[in-house]
Amino acid sequence: MKKIFLYVFILLYFTQCSSVKKHNAHLKALIPIDELKADVDFTYKKLQKLHPQLYWYISKEELDYKFDSLKSTIREPITPLEFYKKLSPIVAAVRQGHSYLYPASMQMTKKETKALIKKGTGPFSQFDFDFFDNKLYVVNNKSYDKSIKAGSEVIAVNGIKPLALIEEYNNYYSSDGYNTTLKTRTSGKRFSSYFTVENGIKDSLTYTLKFNDSIQLITITRYKDDSIKKKELKTQKGITALDRAKSRTFRRKKRVNGYNADSKNYNRNLDFMEKDSSIAIMKIRSFNKGDFRPFYKESFRKIENYKSNTLILDLRDNGGGRLNEIVDLYSYLVDSTFVFLEKSEVVSKSSLMEGAYFNGGSFGLKILKTIYAPLLYSYLLLTVHKDDTGKSWYATHTRPHKVHTNPFKGKIYVLINGGSFSASSLISSNLKSSKRVTFVGEETGGAFNGTVAGFMPVIKLPNSKLNIRIGLMVMTPHHKTEIKGHGIFPDKEISTSLEDRLKENDPQLNWILNDLKTNKKN
Template sequence: MLAILFLKKRIPQILLALLLVQCSTIKKDNARLQQLIPVNALHEDVDFTHRKLQKLHPNLDYYISKEKLDYQFDSLKKCLTKPLTPLEFYKKISPLVAAVRQGHSYVLAPQKAYTKKETKSITKKGIGPFSQFDFSYYNDKLYVLKNKSYIKSIIPGTEVLLVNGIKPQELINEYSHYFSSDGFNTTFKKAAASKRFVSYFTIENGIKDSLHYVFKYNDSIKSITIKRFKQDSLDAKNKKQVERKVVLDKAKQQILKKKKRINGFDKTSNTFIRELHFVSKDSSVALLKIRGFKEGHYRKFYKNSFAELQKRKTKTLIIDLRNNGGGRLSEIVHLYSYLADSSFVFLKKTEVVSKASLFEGVYFNKGNAVVKTIKTLFSPIVYSYLLLTVHKDKDGKNYFDTDTKPRSINKNAFKGKMYVLINGGSFSASSILSTNLKGSKRATFVGEETGGDYNGTVAGFMPIVKLPHSKLHLRIGTMNFTPFYQSPVHGRGIFPDVSILPTLEDQIQNNDPELNWILNQP
């Protein structure tokens, strides 16, 4: 009791101490961004990266031969003859990790960090000069898709030629070498290029309060400076109306809160992660939009959704997996039980480098000193579990048994016609789900080739390892997931049965040609 009272009295001091430590750490990390790393230290970081990939990443030679990858690491060391900053070194080491061609494994770019106080100060200033636009990267050019800025004369469809003197195409092309899709497709990088451009620019230049744009619309070229601005706050009268409405709609607020909890909710885009809509008056056609397999109570959502489909006697189900970057394996296996037309095996055996790769690379990788101490206490139990679940097969490789046994379909499994919408942003778990739907001929696919490989991906537990000298962070996939169905085409995604790509005008007008094609089918 006395200890608790003592701690309560010391809480302000403890919080202040933690804040000072955080500020000190951020200040130290930011100072390191400008420091040169000696050549011998760079060489050690290259060797460290190579060893970690070999130790933790299964099937490392699936897309590139061991000899070729070893040669690239040796060649890089020979080329590193002068000290480099962390960002300069990132641009040297990240293409080697990208050469493995597994999209879940990559080096994180170093960039300036901000304290909570600094972040709050920036936010208080208003909307940044990038956030005032939605962009689209179309035919290797960056366009304004939506203008949310205070300068209303900028028309959607306007090309962005320069931002602070930087050509978007050049920065996008440069950084495309620093990460990879799964395999050899090109759709994955294009799908995220417009959003990634903002990240690339910020990595190079930091957060800006104003940006000088050079725009082109038809044959007219204009130079415009976009500054950070604050939206007009509601006047007192409107505030009272809003407050009154919140009180009046308290019941609706509770319903909304519950829906967010079950469907999952993305605060950044202000959208539900999972949504079910009926797109025909008679409920014969339904659209299931899934933006990711993360957050939310997915079991309850799918249970309610497929019961509703059955209740309404829906005949056609459209599953929209466009720009779905993946998430939980358990969710896609559960969802597939509602989509398959017979009992199924979802995955083949999952390859891992060793029992130690999961134990060392994952179990002890994350957490502070307290968390790691607790993990140490439980480590005998965890390692015993790995001993039972990871085994060496006849081929000499180690496998982790997960979702390899036959499963029955759900009693409310959908039995009607099915379409799946895909594009380059369909990656990871959404690609594994698509593979099984495609391989079983359960659905017709519409859109463009997925960003994920038809034949699987290396993901699962993904530790982030810090390089000893540059302090760069390396993310590594540790489990090679292989869908039950396989394709003879090496290193490519799931191809659509009907290939449709929205034009720039489609994007501006919010027209959906892929969905429209499906809705026009008899």
């Protein structure tokens, strides 16, 4: 038996190595003209076959023209990355943030990845960057070189100017609709990814930095902090029963709140501002990590016990996540029985079968899926229906939901910005209808009237081997606006400046606290 496992392990290892080697060799290959044009046609046909609202923000005639024009510009063989730069702006023109083309990038084997991690933190990960007024800044220095000051402008990295790269790659993806806040808010975080796509993973980078009119050239290399490991070994000695109890509590918190190992913070947090706990702050970084039901159950019980009369729900930079979670959270924030979503438009039953169910997975998994396919298709027969116009609809969270047994009945403030996307925009759309809720911050990156997401298969183009992700379901909130193609606008618009970020000042939260004090006086 051990020999069989060893044989399987060796086979899988060499298969992966061969696959990675083949993929990386393909990145340098020139793809023939006819194959590139075939991939253009393949992309459009897949979008038409799977995407239920392809022409929400662009007319069919305009999109037809863009795809036809693209083929006319392909006059010579090019690499997958060069093809990505031609095709991705056309996909982005659909203006659906969940549907986009992935760039061609190098892959590593598990052995190579493990060796890289062992070498330590990379030269990009040693800094936090943010983008203000078309300039990239270091807002947090986590590197071994403490001479680099937070607030230093990044003039160049290995001679490459950040603005040029950011402006180029902003053409390759979109938000939902016409808003610009998503790109403004996320460009600083995306810069390192853009650089890596173009130049690969580097063990050292030379930064050209500017601080108070002084320019310096600094090389940052990959860095391994051994003090962390020594600290962990030290804490393992002399463990008591109390230590074990604390460890169990800590492990549960990590599971329920959702612990982010990279950023060393929790996905969900509940804190109280005042000594009398009258103001509760719930920070949700995303809706896709952790055991959310016990978190909300325990949090709202605590809010009730503390008699908090104000809840600040912080959804800034929340990129979305699970639909079940936002429906559960919403049930604590409403006054009566509610419907969360309208029926979801889909292209057809087959679009869910072909696009989501049969797409991806190993050969063995596909065989297993084929066996269970009749059961799924029977389910789709019951849940996907055509109306009189010939459109197909899939019902999810369209039935009336009950309010939770201990809902919050006080004043609610919701913090939003351009990084609030997808699920965080859906819950914000429905909360916007409540007179108890005030929104503070910036327009959300996700659209008010919904998005095309749900099932989102990743499909490989046959010749370039690029991957495209396509949303299959129109997710429409119950409450909508007449303004087309924009996000949820705040009742009080406040942006964060570079100075705010450096001083850890929160102007949006400060405005809410001042508003509460003013209302209390009045």
